[in-house]
Amino acid sequence: MKILSQTDQLKSVRDFVAGAASDFGFDEETVNKISIAVDEACTNIIKHSYEFAENRAIEITIEMGDGKFEIIVSHNGKSFNPDEIKPPDMKEYLAHYRHGGLGMHLMRSLMDRVEYRAAGSKKSTVHLIKYHPVKVPRS
Numbered sequence: 030m031k032i033l034s035q036t037d038q039l040k041s042v043r044d045f046v047a048g049a050a051s052d053f054g055f056d057e058e059t060v061n062k063i064s065i066a067v068d069e070a071c072t073n074i075i076k077h078s079y080e081f082a083e084n085r086a087i088e089i090t091i092e093m094g095d096g097k098f099e100i101i102v103s104h105n106g107k108s109f110n111p112d113e114i115k116p117p118d119m120k121e122y123l124a125h126y127r128h129g130g131l132g133m134h135l136m137r138s139l140m141d142r143v144e145y146r147a148a149g150s151k152k153s154t155v156h157l158i159k160y161h162p163v164k165v166p167r168s
Contacts, residue, residue: 078106
């Protein structure tokens with residue numbers, strides 16, 4: 030799926046991902062968690078990588094197999110180092126009535142793995158991975 034970097038496109042992304050996650054066999058709660066994580070990834074790209082430019086492309090690819098459900102979100106915007114994003118101090122965050130800035134924390138909390146691959150002038154990708162507990166192959 031390809032969208033333009035516009036927040037009004039996010040509902041179609043959530044619907045696309047939720048349908049695939051449901052078809053893969055995830056329960057409703059897990060489907061919702063996956064949808065929120067993908068929404069956060071796309072929102073971060075729109076805000077930070079594309080700085081709200083509305084004519085840039087975001088590509089969402091889903092790969093499934095062997096109990097692994099992976100969403101790959103690709104963009105050509107500015108990259109960043111996710112290791113610089115530390116888990117927030119929620120007490121401090123709430124005490125100062127902050128808003129925003131929890132995207133990476135949410136993605137990491139909702140998914141089993143989150144990987145960011147910066148590619149300089151080429152496409153950068155966010156890999157959001159969730160394992161299905163019943164479908165994971167046993168050794």
